[in-house]
Amino acid sequence: MPELPEVETIRRQLNSQLTNKKITGVEIRVPKLVRNQRSYFIRHCTGARVIKVNRRAKLVLIGLTSGYTLIIHLKMTGQLVFRHGLKTIAGGHPIGGGLDVLPNKFSHVIFSFDHAGTLFFNDIRKFGFLKLVPTPSLAAELGREGYGPEPLDRAFLLTKFQSMLQRKASALIKPLLMDQTFIAGIGNIYATEVCFNARILPSRHVKTLSPKEIKALFFAIKKTLAQAIAKRGSSVDTFIDAYGEPGKYVPLLKVYGRDGQKCRRCGATITKVNMAGRGTAYCRQCQK
DNA sequence: TTTCCTGTTAGTGT
């Protein structure tokens, strides 16, 4: 599911809603999604207040006054929905068919806040997870994943990207963009779109990219992700933001999910192939 | 009905 723009959208909205609120109860309906012992998880969440909601790669990080940080990964279909009274503030993968009622059969973990709302972790496919770690261990915990740089970090510069690519000469550019140890937060939708926006075929080997093309890729990464965040992400099939609304980036998608349709730029028919096990769309006219 | 596809990423095997 959610890639960097969607997770960042959820982070911002949850941060504004949850900060300083106190967790008064935790209900774990599907224990396997919580990567801690139930008693440990409940003990260190209950009574704690939210300090801040952060993000690294596609992870939501909720810092608590108990000295612990709650790590949440939504994977393909996870959703974080916050409801306070009649106002719903959600994020993740929307569910139709009357399942907008909360909790529903996909609500696997539920946090109650002191007279201040309820946070639901919903996940149709149960791929996502929650894990509570002592905040001093957070850096080490994230370090184990070996994440690459945050693409929107000011410290992520063209020179850095160039040197990173030098070490991956034989890789294919599109799967490489999705490699979380290379660069963090880009998934199938945005890797596909970045290639289009840079006018580069997703199947190009890194070693064949000219300096000009590398520059185009670099700026396509920055621009594509920033615009998607500005639109509060993409709702392909299902994503909804922290206010229960679909993201507004879908109309800006150039090739993802548009195979067989006409290229918005040149009118050619969009092609779709399988690369490294993932659907990959491109315009053979615009991308070289 | 059956088969294939899906926004992710561990884990296994070559």
Add this chain to the structure above:
DNA sequence: AACACTAACAGGAA
């Protein structure tokens, strides 16, 4: 080491 493939799970589309 790099790459291919599968599994985890559920639902929608064809």
